[in-house]
Amino acid sequence: MSSLSVILLTGALVAAACALLGSFVLVRKMAMMTDAISHAILPGIVAAYFLAKGPNLIAGFVGAAAAGLLTVAFVEALQRSRKVTKEAAIGIVFPALFALGVLITSRFFADVHLDADAVLYGSIELAAEDLLLVGDRSLGPQALWVMGGLLLVDLAFVLLLYKELKLATFDPALAASLGFPPVWLHYALMAMVSVTAVGGFTAVGAVLVVALFIVPPATAFLLTDRLPRLIALSVLLGVGGAIAGTLAAFALDTSVAGAIASVTGLIFGLALLFSPTQGLLRRAWRLAAQLPRLP
């Protein structure tokens, strides 16, 4: 496979996985939790690196998921204490964990390629060069295996728990009385976000992961009212943005992650203006047309 097609496929897989979960995150009004988690998993990865005495894929995922859940638990605990608001809780927890991760990295692993800017920027450009090796045999680019696997897990999660997630989002009390504890589902969703974020951020960087979690679902939210359509449209927009962004980055010789997010941002801007139901132009026009004819 050519380097470009590996990058294209990696970007598309990350985008699809993020959009799938991001749709639920958005309707649950938890968008900034993805920002918190995608930064706060750093100490988890560092701890895994430390315990496994080197880079280890599985340990990395376990560490990241643990750090992600710890973030959620800390935020919930702070919020429940009623001493601070939810967003203040988020703003207290994730910088602390990120700072801890950076501190440990620079104190003990100064020579290792695990620094803060690599975490923020990612390195999707190198996706084709990092191969998954079993013994001496290469199975192809590791990023493809990881993200393909994550996408399948996320898809299974959403398909299996669709009804429960939907109920827990719109009517937590009813969900609880029917035996689906919303807290349990909340943690499950956040665990999936953490695992997907770690897969995504080694490939495309923490901030692009946030963009892919939030922007395509937000765009879809401007275009449709129904949850199934919202999810499908998010995935479509995310994947489309990833492909168009990658191609644009190659044409302009610039950062792939940056271009992908810029393209999804551009699509969001277009939806903001031209959405047939929510678009600003449409609303202005309808308002102007409706006024003289109000009953």
Place this chain on the structure above:
Amino acid sequence: MTPALEVRDLTVVYRDAPALDRATLAVPAGTLAAIVGPNGAGKSTLLKAVQDLVPRVNGEVRVFGVPYRQARLRVGYVPQRTAVDWDFPTDVLDVVLMGTYGRLGWLRRPGRAERETALSALELVGMRDLAHRQIGQLSGGQQQRVFLARALAQQAELYLMDEPFAGVDAATERAIVDVLRGLRAAGKTVVCVHHDLESVPDYFDWVALLNVRVIASGWVSEVFTPDRLAETYGGRLGLLTRIGMA
């Protein structure tokens, strides 16, 4: 005589649906007036639109005969108690002092005179003893009295109050009624969004029945009739058919 509050063709649209449709009414000066109607009828929206707090699509508002912006200092406002965070780090006196900010204008700080104004407003609602209490420690009725005192500190001539009786104890309700009657005796005008239909004839002189449109408005003795109320509260079906026909 010039009405205290005159609203003509006031239209407000929230996300495509009209919240207030060409509302027109004129509240005579020196009265206690109620605005009643079902949930979602646009009662709070009316008070907010009058004060430019929500964008209006159309319409005109005059206060004592002049446009609202020129009469802003003559209008006092009691928002819904639930609109603010009562865990905010401040005390009762400080909140009531906010009522004097309008006359102070930009940049000037409240001084001794403003403190006196605020303290006597607290006296009127029976809360002077609690002037230095943290607002998070107040009961619902006390919170409502603080908001009322803040409006009194505005030293206005027209008072707009959003559900001043919502969720308060009986003692507070009586105290508020006394304050309102005192205001009327001093020649002031009060317009209240009100929920409890039963108390309307006791507390108010004038009433507007609102359900997105003004169904009727006038003296309580003339307008507050069973068929008008039925039209206001059960009239949704009729309204929908009319929209469908337009």
Place this chain on the structure above:
Amino acid sequence: MDLLGLLTDYTLRNVLLGAALLGVVSGVLGTFAVLRGQGLLGDALAHAALPGICLAFLLTGSKAMPVLLLGAGVAAWLGALLLLWIVRQTRLAQDAALGIVLAVFFEFGLTLLTVANRRPDATQAGLDRYLFGQAATLVGENVIVMAVLAAIALLATAAVYKELKLLAFDPDFGSSLGFGVGPLSVALTTLITVAILIGLQTVGVVLMAAMLIGPAAAARQWTNRLSTMIALSAAFGAAAGVVGALISASASRIPTGPMIVLALTVIVVGSILFAPARGVLPEWWRTRRAAPETPA
């Protein structure tokens, strides 16, 4: 190096001053942001500054601090306006709008940074240090720029203190008095942007959220008065800045920004647990004592 040696060291003095200035300004403005429920605004705006830094460099070719900070400020400010506008005009919630501005602006800045780094006169360090905070590289000139920004921000805040209090407590009432929510929001956002400009070089993009939220959250636990809360918040911010910078200077390979944030976290957690009036433990102790004795 002994403590006196540390304090007379030129580099360290700059770092300490920079960190303390940041702590004070972000402590003061963070109080209003947190009380308004906009604590994470700082997080989004710090990220949104990146394209401005890159564009300023690409347009002028200069790496002078005032030029780059001006670019950063303009970009962050535009990001803030876009954010306020999205929240007002669409049905998207504030947190979604924050995430969109944060991620899209930052990544767009990344594409510009890649372009900027291709220029022969660009060494990466020049632009990057505005992102990840390299307090150790602060020179006297930087500290002067930061001090001027801090003075402007604090004076402006003092001037509109009464109006900002209204905005934070009851914006509708303030608006009915003639203090419009729109102009005041823009003013507060502009001041927060100034705090971010001071913070970018000291703690960096990611940790700026903590500098705006942490001191205010800690201060809230100790007092029920806004003026006291602001003073305490400034003090906590400055203390975290100074302690973090000192620890970072006293041992090798301890980055300043993360150390400041960790020092701040200790203050926050300590306040939430132990503050006499609102702390978790004193509260628990009072409830326990108030509860009737239950026979064992």
